[in-house]
Amino acid sequence: MITYVYELDHVNKEYKKGKVQANKDISFYVQRGEILGLLGPNGAGKSTLIKQMVGHIVPTSGKVFYQGVEVLQQTKKVAQEVAYYSQEPHALTSLKVWEALYFTGRLRGLPKDVALKQSEELLQRFELESLRNKLLKNISGGQKRLIGIGTCLIGYSPVMILDEPTNELDPKKRRLVWDLIKERNQQGATIILVTHNVLEAEQVVDRVAVVNHGQLLAIDHISHLKQRVDQRMRLEVTATSGKSDLLSKELSELGEWTKVGENRIRTLLEKQDASQAIERLGDPALPLEEYSLVPPNLEDVYFHIDDDRIQENAEAV
Numbered sequence: 001m002i003t004y005v006y007e008l009d010h011v012n013k014e015y016k017k018g019k020v021q022a023n024k025d026i027s028f029y030v031q032r033g034e035i036l037g038l039l040g041p042n043g044a045g046k047s048t049l050i051k052q053m054v055g056h057i058v059p060t061s062g063k064v065f066y067q068g069v070e071v072l073q074q075t076k077k078v079a080q081e082v083a084y085y086s087q088e089p090h091a092l093t094s095l096k097v098w099e100a101l102y103f104t105g106r107l108r109g110l111p112k113d114v115a116l117k118q119s120e121e122l123l124q125r126f127e128l129e130s131l132r133n134k135l136l137k138n139i140s141g142g143q144k145r146l147i148g149i150g151t152c153l154i155g156y157s158p159v160m161i162l163d164e165p166t167n168e169l170d171p172k173k174r175r176l177v178w179d180l181i182k183e184r185n186q187q188g189a190t191i192i193l194v195t196h197n198v199l200e201a202e203q204v205v206d207r208v209a210v211v212n213h214g215q216l217l218a219i220d221h222i223s224h225l226k227q228r229v230d231q232r233m234r235l236e237v238t239a240t241s242g243k244s245d246l247l248s249k250e251l252s253e254l255g256e257w258t259k260v261g262e263n264r265i266r267t268l269l270e271k272q273d274a275s276q277a278i279e280r281l282g283d284p285a286l287p288l289e290e291y292s293l294v295p296p297n298l299e300d301v302y303f304h305i306d307d308d309r310i311q312e313n314a315e316a317v
């Protein structure tokens, strides 16, 4: 029995006759029943990768297999079985909200009564019943996104590929979407999830693939990835307003600082250096408001992998 839902074999994708290398030699698999997170900054190549997984674009070289057969040889089957939520605006804008859900359910082969029942259930879960008869083009961006997610959920597709599903959603709705994703996974669906929201993703994903500059930098279980930074502590410091650049310079001996908010910077410290750092932060001349020292999370792993790669590249030059 094939346990891999997807297998990517040395996938390369070039745009503009090779001027843009969006994916470089990417190989990995997606196991049945897992939630795989694809993490990476803007322009890393994540959307390009998943568009090849659903057959919307063709690799320049390399192959993408779905259930052991190349995607490009079975685009119809892939479209039927893989629910894909893209970042592109909704195509069904001239439909009413309930129709978008209902007809997607019907296209997935649901009988009329089941499609209706599932549409209503989803509208209730999203608290959008009052918008049932509105045209999609006349509802808000966030509401459209929820309906888009609903069109992936209806019909219980065995595989879901979701590109930034929680973008533009308020915290309550983001939580709801993560809950629905987890629920669907517990019912057996395999889920591939593109996200920038590392902290929220940590609550749901089993494995993480980190992508940047078109390359796969790491792919592993979260706990294994976290081991890479488990001898460290995350130090976050809030600078006096407008002084974060100055503060990172002043504290450069503690490590490489990354800006994580308007006046907030972070770095990873070796555990053994923590007490020395606390002493340094006690200097009243420093332009800082407060600091926190906590165990690392997935976000730190993500920055750490990227920092390592930047360093490797610098050394190679």
Ligand SMILES: Nc1ncnc2c1ncn2[C@@H]1O[C@H](COP(=O)(O)OP(=O)(O)OP(=O)(O)O)[C@@H](O)[C@H]1O
Residues within 6 Å of the ligand: 015, 016, 020, 021, 022, 040, 041, 042, 043, 044, 045, 046, 047, 048, 049
């Ligand atoms: N159709 C296209 N033509 C030319 N270049 C493209 C095209 N689509 C994407 N690119 C480029 O390919 C690279 C990867 O883009 P991609 O959209 O896959 O990244 P991403 O990780 O999904 O980014 P984001 O998180 O911002 O959505 C970027 O440099 C982007 O500008």
